[in-house]
Amino acid sequence: MVHKTEVKIEKKKMGMRILSEVQRTAELLSQRTHKTNRTMIVVFLLCVVAGIPAVGQTLDVCATCHANATCDNKSDSSGKVCNCKYGFVGNGRTFCQDKDECQIGASKICGQHTTCHNTYGSYYCTCLSGYSPSNNMAIFIPNDGTHCQDIDECRITNLCGEGGQCRNLDGSFECSCQLGYQVHNGVEPFHPQRDKAFCKVVDCGPPASVEDTVLLSVTGTTYGNVATFACDEGFIWARGDNTSVCGVNGLWRGLTMVCEAKCGPVPFLANSEVVWHNRSVVIHRCVDGYHSWRGSNVSVCGMSGMWQKATLTCIEIKPPINHLYVLNEKCVHWRAEKYEEDTEVYKVTYIGSRDYQRSFHDKRKQFLSSKADQLDLCLNLLPVTNYSISITAVSARFTATITTNTSLPVPPAPVVYYREFETPVPTLRLRRSANTLDPISLYQVYVLPVEEIIVFDCSSPGLSDPSSKSKSSSEYITAQIHVREVRTEMNFTVGDGLHYGGFYNAPLENGRNYYIILRAVSQWKTDLKSSCVLWAEIKGTSYVLRVSLLSTAVSVGLVALVILGGYSCTWYFKKT
Numbered sequence: 001m002v003h004k005t006e007v008k009i010e011k012k013k014m015g016m017r018i019l020s021e022v023q024r025t026a027e028l029l030s031q032r033t034h035k036t037n038r039t040m041i042v043v044f045l046l047c048v049v050a051g052i053p054a055v056g057q058t059l060d061v062c063a064t065c066h067a068n069a070t071c072d073n074k075s076d077s078s079g080k081v082c083n084c085k086y087g088f089v090g091n092g093r094t095f096c097q098d099k100d101e102c103q104i105g106a107s108k109i110c111g112q113h114t115t116c117h118n119t120y121g122s123y124y125c126t127c128l129s130g131y132s133p134s135n136n137m138a139i140f141i142p143n144d145g146t147h148c149q150d151i152d153e154c155r156i157t158n159l160c161g162e163g164g165q166c167r168n169l170d171g172s173f174e175c176s177c178q179l180g181y182q183v184h185n186g187v188e189p190f191h192p193q194r195d196k197a198f199c200k201v202v203d204c205g206p207p208a209s210v211e212d213t214v215l216l217s218v219t220g221t222t223y224g225n226v227a228t229f230a231c232d233e234g235f236i237w238a239r240g241d242n243t244s245v246c247g248v249n250g251l252w253r254g255l256t257m258v259c260e261a262k263c264g265p266v267p268f269l270a271n272s273e274v275v276w277h278n279r280s281v282v283i284h285r286c287v288d289g290y291h292s293w294r295g296s297n298v299s300v301c302g303m304s305g306m307w308q309k310a311t312l313t314c315i316e317i318k319p320p321i322n323h324l325y326v327l328n329e330k331c332v333h334w335r336a337e338k339y340e341e342d343t344e345v346y347k348v349t350y351i352g353s354r355d356y357q358r359s360f361h362d363k364r365k366q367f368l369s370s371k372a373d374q375l376d377l378c379l380n381l382l383p384v385t386n387y388s389i390s391i392t393a394v395s396a397r398f399t400a401t402i403t404t405n406t407s408l409p410v411p412p413a414p415v416v417y418y419r420e421f422e423t424p425v426p427t428l429r430l431r432r433s434a435n436t437l438d439p440i441s442l443y444q445v446y447v448l449p450v451e452e453i454i455v456f457d458c459s460s461p462g463l464s465d466p467s468s469k470s471k472s473s474s475e476y477i478t479a480q481i482h483v484r485e486v487r488t489e490m491n492f493t494v495g496d497g498l499h500y501g502g503f504y505n506a507p508l509e510n511g512r513n514y515y516i517i518l519r520a521v522s523q524w525k526t527d528l529k530s531s532c533v534l535w536a537e538i539k540g541t542s543y544v545l546r547v548s549l550l551s552t553a554v555s556v557g558l559v560a561l562v563i564l565g566g567y568s569c570t571w572y573f574k575k576t
Helices: 004-032 035-049 550-556
Strands: 069-073 080-084 088-090 096-098 114-119 122-127 131-133 148-150 164-169 172-177 181-184 198-201 213-218 226-231 236-239 243-246 258-260 272-277 281-286 290-292 298-301 314-316 321-327 331-336 344-354 357-370 374-378 386-393 398-405 419-421 427-431 441-449 453-457 476-482 489-493 514-524 527-538 559-564 568-574
Touching: 080 088, 122 131, 172 181, 213 272, 226 272, 281 290, 321 386, 321 398, 331 386, 344 374, 357 374, 427 514, 427 527, 441 453, 453 514, 476 489
Parallel strands: 419 527
Antiparallel strands: 069 080, 088 096, 114 122, 131 148, 164 172, 181 198, 213 226, 226 243, 236 258, 272 281, 281 298, 290 314, 321 331, 331 374, 344 357, 344 386, 386 398, 427 489, 441 476, 441 514, 453 568, 514 527, 559 568
């Protein structure tokens, strides 16, 4: 009995053969018959092949749907109908072509300030220059409410250049000059990239000389700077203003000084300038970068015609905290600058983070009160950590900050259960402490075939392929295991023929003796530290190898252990 599915398959194959025959027949008819008759015959034959049901048969509508169409139920539940998929238009059966959504205009389909891009079966939108999508994606379809919003270019620091001030516009920005600056190579407002214009500070040039006066000081020649004048020798200031200010128009203004009397030139004080004087009084102040320490800042022209000179002392201003550095990765040292021998309170805040451990966060603070000029404070910084250390002199309201990276320590020796085996596939056990630098550690298993004298250096990189052993070194790495695979305890079978971390765990040879060494490795950037332990001894059947602990090894001469610089170990083994 023939199954219904097999019958359908045969009918389908027959239909394909008939279609091929129809195509060939149509080609012959196109050459021999009249156009009208040819069309009728071809249509007739195509209708047969296309599956127009004969009497008693049902048309399978879904089988006739186009590749870019879906077969859906009619709304009146009277059968099936082929509908082109979203993004396509057509009758759903013979053709479904791409719909160009962008034809209706970018602003209608994508929104304001956009460009529409048609794709096969869909489309996407991008924002015009000066605008950005509200979902921060480069391309979008606004069915989730995404729209293009103005970019505030004025958030960019120094966008308009020195002396410029920015004004945001819809889709752009413009610049103008601040007070004391004037536009150069253009007019205001301007666009710095388009117009090549920029703001230039107003410069009044050197102040002009005034009769019977000397220029005492000038803070600069640009807008807002002040020139201070004093009477020439044999004159004193009688009235008026003795200062001139560089104005916004590029001219010096404000000097109305008159001269008379005879106390002579204004007294000179080191590191100071005259801020005001009249007929008989001069007021001094320290120049920028200097601090008023002790003494009077007033000079007086006495009745005798001599100046009673001011006693002001100006000393250089230095940061309350300087020469800050970290000592031995544990302590901070700094120098305190104080003008009086008083007590200063320091707040020390330090924050630590680790690139390899995102959840790690070490934030602490301490307070220190001292009169000393040289200060040290130990902070117990954690290893392999990036620290930012801030020290604030509370009364001076001054903060100094330094960053430091602590180094990688030697990892603790692995906790293993040493055993002796007489099998070539021994299973070893490892325990891991939760307080080690596990996020940057891995374990390597070394196999040392026993020879007359064995020398093993814990810092040696080792061979990854036992078949490539050199004459000078016969040990090889048989497995590399990342700490995340170990958890708190792990069993490992030597010689199981599998790969671990890119290293082949080669089977051990029967009848041969081996030592198995476990190496713990800590890595941090280019730094690497390691420590090793003897994990197991594999005894062959050809002879018995005897090993004793370090306490007895020296006396019997079987095993010797040497520590190299605290970072690696060398074992010397000799067969007996």
